Amino acid sequence: xxxxxxxxxxxxxxxxxxxxxxxxxxxxxxxxxxxxxxxxxxxxxxxxxxxxxxxxxxxxxxxxxxxxxxxxxxxxxxxxxxxxxxxxxxxxxxxxxxxxxxxxxxxxxxxxxxxxxxxxxxxxxxxxxxxxxxxxxxxxxxxxxxxxxxxxxxxxxxxxxxxxxxxxxxxxxxxxxxxxxxxxxxxxxxxxxxxxxxxxxxxxxxxxxxxxxxxxxxxxxxxxxxxxxxxxxxxxxxxxxxxxxxxxxxxxxxxxxxxxxxxxxxxxxxxxxxxxxxxxxxxxxxxxxxxxxxxxxxxxxxxxxxxxxxxxxxxxxxxxxxxxxxxxxxxxxxxxxxxxxxxxxxxxxxxxxxxxxxxxxxxxxxxxxxxxxxxxxxxxxxxxxxxxxxxxxxxxxxxxxxxxxxxxxxxxxxxxxxxxxxxxxxxxxxxxxxxxxxxxxxxxxxxxxxxxxxxxxxxxxxxxxxxxxxxxxxxxxxxxxxxxxxxxxxxxxxxxxxxxxxxxxxxxxxxxxxxxxxxxxxxxxxxxxxxxxxxxxxxxxxxxxxxxxxxxxxxxxxxxxxxxxxxxxxxxxxxxxxxxxxxxxxxxxxxxxxxxxxxxxxxxxxxxxxxxxxxxxxxxxxxxxxxxxxxxxxxxxxxxxxxxxxxxxxxxxxxxxxxxxxxxxxxxxxxxxxxxxxxxxxxxx
Amino acid sequence: xxxxxxxxxxxxxxxxxxxxxxxxxxxxxxxxxxxxxxxxxxxxxxxxxxxxxxxxxxxxxxxxxxxxxxxxxxxxxxxxxxxxxxxxxxxxxxxxxxxxxxxxxxxxxxxxxxxxxxxxxxxxxx
Numbered sequence: 001x002x003x004x005x006x007x008x009x010x011x012x013x014x015x016x017x018x019x020x021x022x023x024x025x026x027x028x029x030x031x032x033x034x035x036x037x038x039x040x041x042x043x044x045x046x047x048x049x050x051x052x053x054x055x056x057x058x059x060x061x062x063x064x065x066x067x068x069x070x071x072x073x074x075x076x077x078x079x080x081x082x083x084x085x086x087x088x089x090x091x092x093x094x095x096x097x098x099x100x101x102x103x104x105x106x107x108x109x110x111x112x113x114x115x116x117x118x119x120x121x122x123x124x125x126x127x128x129x130x131x132x133x134x135x136x137x138x139x140x141x142x143x144x145x146x147x148x149x150x151x152x153x154x155x156x157x158x159x160x161x162x163x164x165x166x167x168x169x170x171x172x173x174x175x176x177x178x179x180x181x182x183x184x185x186x187x188x189x190x191x192x193x194x195x196x197x198x199x200x201x202x203x204x205x206x207x208x209x210x211x212x213x214x215x216x217x218x219x220x221x222x223x224x225x226x227x228x229x230x231x232x233x234x235x236x237x238x239x240x241x242x243x244x245x246x247x248x249x250x251x252x253x254x255x256x257x258x259x260x261x262x263x264x265x266x267x268x269x270x271x272x273x274x275x276x277x278x279x280x281x282x283x284x285x286x287x288x289x290x291x292x293x294x295x296x297x298x299x300x301x302x303x304x305x306x307x308x309x310x311x312x313x314x315x316x317x318x319x320x321x322x323x324x325x326x327x328x329x330x331x332x333x334x335x336x337x338x339x340x341x342x343x344x345x346x347x348x349x350x351x352x353x354x355x356x357x358x359x360x361x362x363x364x365x366x367x368x369x370x371x372x373x374x375x376x377x378x379x380x381x382x383x384x385x386x387x388x389x390x391x392x393x394x395x396x397x398x399x400x401x402x403x404x405x406x407x408x409x410x411x412x413x414x415x416x417x418x419x420x421x422x423x424x425x426x427x428x429x430x431x432x433x434x435x436x437x438x439x440x441x442x443x444x445x446x447x448x449x450x451x452x453x454x455x456x457x458x459x460x461x462x463x464x465x466x467x468x469x470x471x472x473x474x475x476x477x478x479x480x481x482x483x484x485x486x487x488x489x490x491x492x493x494x495x496x497x498x499x500x501x502x503x504x505x506x507x508x509x510x511x512x513x514x515x516x517x518x519x520x521x522x523x524x525x526x527x528x529x530x531x532x533x534x535x536x537x538x539x540x541x542x543x544x545x546x547x548x549x550x551x552x553x554x555x556x557x558x559x560x561x562x563x564x565x566x567x568x569x570x571x572x573x574x575x576x577x578x579x580x581x582x583x584x585x586x587x588x589x590x591x592x593x594x595x596x597x598x599x600x601x602x603x604x605x606x607x608x609x610x611x612x613x614x615x616x617x618x619x620x621x622x623x624x625x626x627x628x629x630x631x632x633x634x635x636x637x638x639x640x641x642x643x644x645x646x647x648x649x650x651x652x653x654x655x656x657x658x659x660x661x662x663x664x665x666x667x668x669x670x671x672x673x674x675x676x677x678x679x680x681x682x683x684x685x
Numbered sequence: 686x687x688x689x690x691x692x693x694x695x696x697x698x699x700x701x702x703x704x705x706x707x708x709x710x711x712x713x714x715x716x717x718x719x720x721x722x723x724x725x726x727x728x729x730x731x732x733x734x735x736x737x738x739x740x741x742x743x744x745x746x747x748x749x750x751x752x753x754x755x756x757x758x759x760x761x762x763x764x765x766x767x768x769x770x771x772x773x774x775x776x777x778x779x780x781x782x783x784x785x786x787x788x789x790x791x792x793x794x795x796x797x798x799x800x801x802x803x804x805x806x807x808x809x810x811x
Binding site for chain 2: 008009010013014017018020021051055058059061062063065066068193194195198203204205208220221222224230231233289
């Protein structure tokens, strides 16, 4: 396999595609391996799982050869050989060989990452030797690994060979209907492709997708019509008996008949479904891989349209009042239609960028497994909401913060088994990962049922580190605020579990940069939960446009819980702090004018209080005027020279004015810090 | 003037299909159709007249050798050149593919020059 790659002009041209496709396959492999763990101890593990892993490894091998990334080629080849030996041999999958597969996958990732960044290549020789030994041990005695001529072609044929023309394949390749679930019958579908159907998007792949939606495809094969007619495809599908689901499909070239009920006598046990079961997932030709930069251009264009539209709305507002009402109405209606369509366009474009969070979660599951092994802790990982979709850009940016929270949970949160048993908890620690969509936000949670965070401990630690003169929770700094002070750590040793140089401060600032917020809820002895709230999409957001004095600002709508007229809720002073009473709660009131150092005319009693979500608590931000709710295009300020805490970016309003977008929670926190907080703020900048 | 030659590229990897097309793009006047598996390939062959097929062996659903056998059963495609492009370098796979009706057997990693030269030759002779 280690041949010298030919001098290949394709390498440079396809390297990006190569990395992208390998990433997809690694995701499939990671997910597959998690399911494969259940097969430990089994001889000839589940064919469907094996095939899926083999296919991805095989593709990585082939592509790596083409782009001359030899370590990836050899490693994937060895892993593939081992899985094949396992599939055909009589040795069970052991914990040790499973661990080797995990280690191999991780090394593949590392090799690809090193190639991508031109870093030095990790050494894979030992792993390759390990797989060679494993393959030798697992191979059936009769088959040598060098694939003797009699077995090679056979081996390369998967169990589900396709039928010959006009009939069922010899050797009983068509699967039995054994193992039909309760209430399911076997349907035989025929599909005859044609050019008109193909032009309408009805093809063998879309038909298969349709059949997958109604049941489980047990078999698929092409046929040549006996009368010399064209090609057709036949599918056996286990689906409910009710044919109503496919009424009307005749128009799409489909025919169907119900198979006679299976004779149960002499059938193999339900568990022993033949290898023919389990078609591959939809082929890749059904989707298009698009460069993210092209999508970014689209988003940018939609953003420009949003600005032009609000300019149009602005002009309409100031239309000459002498214009006949009918004309004015027509213009208004058209403007509203454009607004509606633009919103749909925006949603459509944003949806293209959404990917399921499962990709990021699968990687974390992998890491949890690994760290649990390293630390000798028993950990059960529960994952909810994997199908939740999130912007592709966000998924990449939150990977490190999530990883850090997981490492913390394992390293600091979960107690060793003995300690857990002593507090009458189950020996097995639990980590829960949750994802859910909440309005315009996505909420991700990392929760453990460990020892919780000891507030006094944290305060003492911060004090010892000299991070604050008098770290005191009563000062308004929350526990989370202290954890997020730059340089804060509860580590007693630089263990690799929770270290790697990233602190909670980086976690929080990354999330804030993404326009999100971080909250924490910790109960001593019960566990800790971190919640990350992130905008569903970046770039375009709804914002409240508010005025203070002569200045106008934008505040992201997602952060504002409520708007109250200041006159309705009298504010009072309480130990140097202004507060308002709202829904039976005392909320600190922060005046935007004073935070920003704008010349205050007088403390106003008109104006509005915006109730801002600070994660664990709320506070009110006072502004003079409210212009309204607008769709804004967020232009982030990435230049470190113009980055200021409390400002997340800038936007352009319909009238062409540029306004700053405020990070309201950060401003409120800054304002509520006592003067000696100055030293810290300087460090942060 | 010759009509445009249609080449069907069958591989479950999109990157690999594009690499094949890039290698063959130097051949004048050829158009490409893609298929990600055997069933898609058979559908394409039923809908359009194809002049040459480049196919992988290890594919989901339908193995390349089964694909070749099925293609050869159709009168219209008994003589169409089929180039097998696979990572399998063993003699057994090679002879199985040729016995099923492949015209040429090339292993991955392939040389774009060799692929283009062979496809060019097969198209002229066909």
